[in-house]
Every structure is written in C-alpha cells, then in structure tokens.
Amino acid sequence: MQLQTGNAATPAMCFFSPSLKKGFILLTTQQTRLGNSGLTIAENVKQDSCSFCISAPAVRRLAAGFGDFHESGDKAYDWKPGDRVKITMRVYVFDAGNIPDLLRKFMQVRKDVTGTNHPRNILPMSELLAVGSAICSGNFIHVPAGSYYKPENNDDFQLGWVSGMMNTYPMLALNNQKERERVAEEIDFVVNKLQGKSGFFYGGIEANGRLLFEKMHPDFPEGQAMVRKNSDALLWLMKHLLLLKAQGFGNVIKPEWESAAKKLADAFSNTWKKYGEFGQYIVPETGRIAVFNSTAGAIAPGGLAIAANYFNHPEWLTVAREAANYYYRRDVVNQGLTGGDCGDISMDANSESAFGFLESLMALYNVTGDKSWLQKAEVEAALCSTWVLSYDPVFPSGSQIAKLNCHMAGAVWASIQNKHSAPGICEASGDYLFKLYRATGNKLYADLIKDIQHAHAEAVNMPGHYTTNNLIGSSMERIQPSDAEGKGSVGNFINTRNSWTETNGMLMAIELPGIYLQTDKGKLLVFDHVEASVLKRDKKSTTLLVSNTTGYDANVAVFAESATLAQKPLSYTAFLNWPKAMVKAGQKVQVQITKGNKILAIKTLN
Structure with a gap:
C-alpha cells in the first residue's frame, strides 16, 4: 500500500496485533521541506513480517484515484552532497485487548x-442558516x-442519503407557516408515492412520476431500493413528527404519516426476524433482501428506537438493541470499519456508515x-475520528483553498x-x-464536532469568499487534499453545488x-463563530462576555444547565428552548x- 500523506485524514499508520x-x-x-511524505505498508515475500515506512518525498508507482489507480508522476529528490531532510514522527506501542482499544488510543x-x-471564526451559525434556508426555500418545486x-x-427526487425528506427538517425548524405547509406537502408526496407493499420505500422518483430503482440485475429483476435510504426515511420521519409536536403543531400530523x-x-423488524440483518438492498414490494451484508442499515436502529418510544412499541426497541449489538460486534469490534451504505461505492468502508451508527447508539x-x-x-x-482531518493541511500556494487561507x-x-474530504457529515x-x-465530559467529542462545523463554514460560498459558481450560501462536497483527481486538483474546489x-x-x-455552559462547574464551550468567556458567576446567574469578530451579525443560541442535568439524555427538540443572544x-x-x-x-x- 502506497499513499502520500495528502490521502490520509491523519498522517498515520496503525495496526492491532491479536496475538x-x-x-x-x-x-x-x-x-x-521536500513536500508531502509517503506512507508505505509492505509485506515480505514469506508473508511473515511487514514494514511501515515514511519516505520524503512521496514516491509512489501508482496513485490512488476514485476506485482506480493511475501513474503517480512522483519524482524522487535529486540529492546532492550535504543535503538534509528532517522527518518528524512519533511511535506508540501499547497494550490493546481489541480493535476498540486501538481506536480509543488513536482518538486521544x-x-x-x-x-x-x-x-477560524468567519461565518456565524445564524447567518449560515439564513443563507442555506434561502437556497432550499427557492428550490421547492411542483x-x-x-x-x-x-x-x-435536478428535478428528480431522491429519498434520504442526499437530502430528500432531510432538507425538510431545517425548513420545519424555522417555524414558518409557508415552509411548514411545504414540508407537509413533501411528506404527503413521500408516503403516498414511494412506499411499497412491504412497508419499505423506493429510493426515488423521476419528476415525471416514474419510480427509480437503485439496482436491477437480469438474475434478480425485481426493483430494489437502498437500505440506507430507508434507514434515513425512518429516522427523519420520526424526527419530523417529534418536532411538529414540540412546536405545538401536532394537529398538522396526518394519520397517514404515522401509519407510514x-x-x-x-418492515425493518420483519426483515431482522427473517434474515438476522437488514442487508444492503431490499425489494420494497416484498421486503426481500436482494444484497446482503454491509453496514447499510447503520441508522436503522436509531430510527427504530425513536419509533418504539413514540408509538410505545417495545418490539421495535428489542430489534434496535439486537441490530445495534450485531453491527457493533461484527463491524466495529471485529473489523474496525463500517461501510456499504452509499449508492456510489458498493461495499467500500466509509465515514457515513460510521457516523450513522453513532447516531443509532446515541x-x-x-x-x-x-x-x-x-x-x-x-x-x-473514535472510529468516526479516523475519517476527519485532524490538522490544517498545507495546500499548493496557487490553489483556491490556499488563496482563501x-x-x-x-x-x-x-x-x-x-x-476527498467534504464539509460536514x-x-x-x-x-x-x-x-x-x-x-461523558470528554472534550474530545466536542472538539471533533467544532472542527467539523468550522471546516464546513470554510467551504460556504460567501461574498469575498467564493468557493462555488452558484448562489451565496451554496457549498460543494469536494475539499481535495489528495491528488486522486490529478496533481492540479489539489486544493481546488469543484465549482458546483451539493444540496x-x-x-x-x-x-x-x-x-x-x-454556546454551552455548565453553570455550577463553570464549563464553557463555544461552537459558534464567536468568542466567549465567563465574567462573573453567582448562585443565581452567570455573566458571559461574547465577542463577534466576523463580518456578519450573530444570533447565538445559548444552552446553560447544571452538571446534574447534563447526565440526563437530551431530547431531539431541545434546541427549541435555547434562548438567543444577538451580537x-x-x-x-x-x-x-x-x-x-x-x-x-x-x-x-x-
């Protein structure tokens, strides 16, 4: 295996020895000083030992592309007498009973x-929401x-995965009558047009009304749908129902929505009982699994748990527990990877299934x-952290990302x-x-999501910070630290947009x-693009100093509670009760x- 450091979320090589x-x-x-370094893992001919090598610079025979390889074009350095290079590294060897021990150590x-x-603080969350919702509102079609x-x-609809009945949630959270009515129209459309006889949904439909099948094969001619999309559909449908009730609009919920x-x-429960897994592709008409294995159903236990609580249906919670334990043992403990829940990468390991499974566990x-x-x-x-850039990469000086700093x-x-890496999960x-x-009180988790949010803001198209050739507030899925698309692509955005x-x-x-504050402990965390500190604290209240150095007004959501309350699970609609401070x-x-x-x-x- 030959990679350059630009191919890695963290410039690292790791292994676990069971014996x-x-x-x-x-x-x-x-x-x-010679540029990106090389990371090589090589097994000997006898297959009884393996070397882990860092080289300066990276010299690979083949460079990894998108599912393929191409000639790297790497060139070795022309060494002259007296030339020197310094390679910085650190090696950890530690007791580890299993792969989870390795993952936890890695995150540390x-x-x-x-x-x-x-x-960097460049785009307050309130401004990000304003520009994003303006785009989404303008994309409602009949x-x-x-x-x-x-x-x-395009005008064709995809359920879950890339926004269908997911972009509706922030629009519903705006608590705006116009958008609430539109969200209701979309839910009507989804439950009336896309649900198969088994209870599973089809993954999409063309604007003209023709159903889309994710997969068909001469040996298996029945139309198939992604388990991932159905997992998304269950989770997000339940979150919509919870949000409507919390907003005081439970009367908007139609019996058909709850029935769907x-x-x-x-359907998920029946599939689990019959097959002992959720599979990767299913047939919406019959519920038959067409393609097995993978972690495509990573989000399903989460949706089932919420549904079990909402509808008071303990059987679904039993299935959720069993499925989550199954995925945890098989994929996380035994493999240290999850994957197979995206329509464009087949069974490959990916970040989406890792984060999706974390959603279910929580x-x-x-x-x-x-x-x-x-x-x-x-x-x-910790597994999720292996997918996230842990440092600020150096990009070529002439690239778009470097010019924007x-x-x-x-x-x-x-x-x-x-x-490639992307802005967000x-x-x-x-x-x-x-x-x-x-x-848990472990700040590493807070730091991880703060990093993710701030990297996302760096990719948003704003005045003086142009990242796409589209609308203000738009963004795209490519942040390219690697040369997988050619050396000229490193550090350049692809000038399109992804909803x-x-x-x-x-x-x-x-x-x-x-801003998050634990009033009795004085713990203060800032996720928004402002700075905050505690000025004074007494038995009744805490006074914060909040500074906004960005070019945009910030309407900052503040969440204050005691350490005791922090030990209670947080509801899915808690954000409705966070007061705002305009800065x-x-x-x-x-x-x-x-x-x-x-x-x-x-x-x-x-």
Missing part, C-alpha cells in the same frame, strides 16, 4: 504530532410526480438511558473509494457528538448550541443567563 494484544500507532507530519493522540489546529424541495441539482412510519418500522442511550450504549458510542466516535481541519473524508448535524460530550452539504450546514446551525458584527456584549437557561440581560459594550 500480542498490542496496538501500534505511527504519527508523522504532512510534509518535509491523533493531533499529538501535527499539533493543535486553529479553526412537478407531475408531486411537490418537494429539490435534492441535488409504523409500516416502515415493521438514540438508544436517549431512549433507554442505558449507559452501556455510551461506552459503545465512545468507541464509535482556509483552515480545513474537520473536513470529513468520504470513503476509501471517493478520495453526510447527512447530519453530528449533534450526537455534542450529546456524547455532555454525557446535502448545504443541508448539513443548516442542521449544525440548528441542532448545535452556539452584531464587530460587537462585544455581556450576556447574563440563569441556571434555568433564561437570558436576563444583554448589554452592548461597543
């Missing part, structure tokens, strides 16, 4: 050599198939309060096939990382607090907030 019960982690930096040390990264917000860049959710939960904790799910979630969060730590690598806010921090990246930006702006561009304000999360006063200082 020795040891873990091994080798960390290095991205570059020496992933920044030890590259150092602390420095996220076509022969039905009425919906367009996913991606029940049918889908039953949903089970949310519903049951059982802390054993937190222990599994901590391992899964973007700090890209926190960009999320897509998969081992699609060799496809497709979620990652609020479960905040919830995991809240429940899913815009959606996860809006979701982060809604589901993550701008105009360039301003400093004092915010006085009570233990009960009520803002008593906001005082402008300049």
